[in-house]
Amino acid sequence: MRKLFIHSKGKYFLLSLTLILQLVSFAQENRKPNIVFIMADDLGYETLGINGGESYQTPNLDRIARKGINFTEAYATPLCTPSRVQLMTGKYNFRNYIGFGVLENEEITFANVLKDLGYSTAIAGKWQLGGDFSTPNHFGFDQYCLWQINEGDFWYRYKNPRLVQNGRELTLNHPSDAYGPDIFTTFIIDFIRKNANKPFLVYYPMALVHDPFQPTPRDSKFKDYPIEDLNDITYFRSMVEYMDELVGRIYSELESQNLLDNTYIIFTGDNGTDRKVISKFKGDSIRGDKGYTTSAGTHVPLIISGPSLRELGQNSDHLVDFTDFFPTFLDIANGSKPNKLLLDGRSLKPFLVGEPYTPRRWIFTDYNSKGRDFPIKKYVQDKQFKLYSDGSFFNYKNDPQEKSPLSIDKLKGESYENYLILNQALSLYQQMNFNE
Structure with missing residues (x-):
């Protein structure tokens, strides 16, 4: 047996290298699982191939679903901000949704709680929750790279994006070549690399596939299209497929870092697809209905992969809504709910790992767009x-x-x-x- 000698205060201690390796292995096995939560913007259930979508190629998400659990009955609110407030706080909107693009300063998010439990935390992508450059930190994120902390800059989320990273406006070396979703994804991969040896939370509310519908770097017109004058639905397919490619990049990084066995990957959409988009789905045509409370406005994909799942590659028709994410993350982190914290959802972790679980009989939605022209x-x-x-x-x-x-x-x-x-x-x- 190989031996390791350590000198301390003039005395020699003989330790077995095997014992050290066993201790390291034990520490790794008992480390809290990582959480990578990815949410596409304006992506309905019908868009993914794994769900029966026929208009777009989504091989990376389909592969993750086959290695995890694909939920077929997950529902969001029909609009961006209500869904974001609901998922980040675990509460139905009647409790704390005060206006479009606003998260009340006194709210507690899942990032706040996981940070208190020892997680390194990061967010990249679309913010749309108000505040200033310190607000993401206030809500529990150690690191961030975000678009739309301040309202505005609608057109500049994709090419030549206007972003804020860790308290400073991001300066781009080659603005005409820069693509916001690539910057977000690179930021996340860098964060994963730097935090591979400790538990981390990544929240990636993507800018894709919200309009303006514009070329991605895989399209020939990316170099020279007019940013403020182009919103062409024909690019939606390219945007969906580029979104899938970015998810694949993050998955590959986790795989290369040997982190998949201790990482939960959650993918969903924040509401239904844009109403201008018609997609082929199981032989039929589905028009997106973002903003409205029909299934096409609220039915979203939900894929979860991670350690110790009950059965790989299965579909689940258990009802899920966006209040369920916060308690699920808390349960994954082996944390206890703070006494004063109210959560409306229920944890999915028991179901994920094959423990006793009582499915929801129903889900509730309180939808008031508050400033947007949609029915309450x-x-x-x-x-x-x-x-x-x-x-x-x-x-x-x-x-x-x-x-x-x-x-x-x-x-x-x-x-x-x-x-x-x-x-x-x-x-x-x-x-x-x-x-x-």
């Missing part, structure tokens, strides 16, 4: 039916555009039983006096 809607849904606060009741699986409300007094059997369950759930939230 509050509803409860299960995997087939949806009940709005105005009494409208739909079988949204059979009527995805919600054109034909069901007559309550004619309901029978399972439909009536589901109505009673949803009505009871909706009443619980009505009793909390949510804002009308």
